Amino acid sequence: MAQLDFNVEKIEPVILHGPDAVTQRDLMSPYVWKTGDRHPFAMMVRAVPKMGEEGDTGTIWYATSGDGLTFTATDAPALVPGPAAEDAGGCEDPTVVMLPDGSYVVYYTGVDAPRAHGELLYAVGPGMDRLQKRGVAMASSPSQGNVKEATVDRTRAGAWRLFYEYAAHDASLIGLATAPGVAGPWHHDRQPFAPRADAWDNFHLSTGPLLTDDKAQPVMFYNGATQDARWRIGWVAFDAEYTRVTDRCIEPLIAPPPAPNRMDTDIAFAASVVLDHGRIWLYFSRADRALFRATIRRFTG
Secondary structure (H helix, E strand, O other): OOOEEEEEEEEEEOEEEOOHHHHOOEEEEEEEEEOOOOOOEEEEEEEEOOOOOOOOOOEEEEEEEOOOOEEEEOOOOOEOOOOOHHHOOEEEEEEEEEOOOOOEEEEEEEEOOOOOOEEEEEEEEOOOOOOEEEEEEEOOOOOOEEEEEEEEEEOOOOOEEEEEEEEEOOEEEEEEEEEOOOOOOOEEEEOOOOOOOOOOOOOEEEOOOEEOOOOOOOEEEEEEEOOOOOEEEEEEEEOOOOOOEEEEOOOOOEOOOOOOOOOOOOEEEEEEEEEEOOEEEEEEEEOOOEEEEEEEEEEEO
């Protein structure tokens, strides 16, 4: 395998226009993809009440863009809490998979009304304005709680893989599941990689987007943190079928700027990656409030 490295060329704020119901909320989890139509870029994004305000833990909105940087949201959210109990508290963390017939599967995290439990759910539909909730995509278990944050890929051999975040022993960790098709049913396979002692990602891990233009060595831009939840973005490379790690960053690729107060939210969290005319665009949120796009350069040797 070729040795890899990545660096950040620039970081730009992502702008979202639309109704107050989305623009007056904090924004997280920007899942961006290329559409191939008159609006070349689309995004699903989680909107949450501003810090300190009461309300749900998220609604999910659909927006489009001509340049991948300035987006315009629809008049109403694509997914809202309820009426089922499994997501009555909020809808979070969208991941979009387009099927060959042009329809969509949207994985998302549903939070119950007491906000005590999250579950990986999914919805399907011919468009973002006609999504139908289908329930649980992959259930939590006694050893893996609060399953959420899906990242999905079909390997070079045609097999489906789903990475997900789960809770165990007060930590967030990453699991890997397999299925015969994109809509599941998904079955746990193993933990694909683990926290590293004495490193910036020594306690928590969460899934991030996959760069898969080289199917022989796919790369995940994952999220890692210390025990006090200071999240940064790194990368890890796999073999073609995700059976082993082939390379992994030493230092984080993206970290938030220093906060004036150490007690402030200290988070950079990757959500999606887009290839556009050879450029790698990594979309992430900062401080669970604002959206950004990083232009990433890849080095191989």
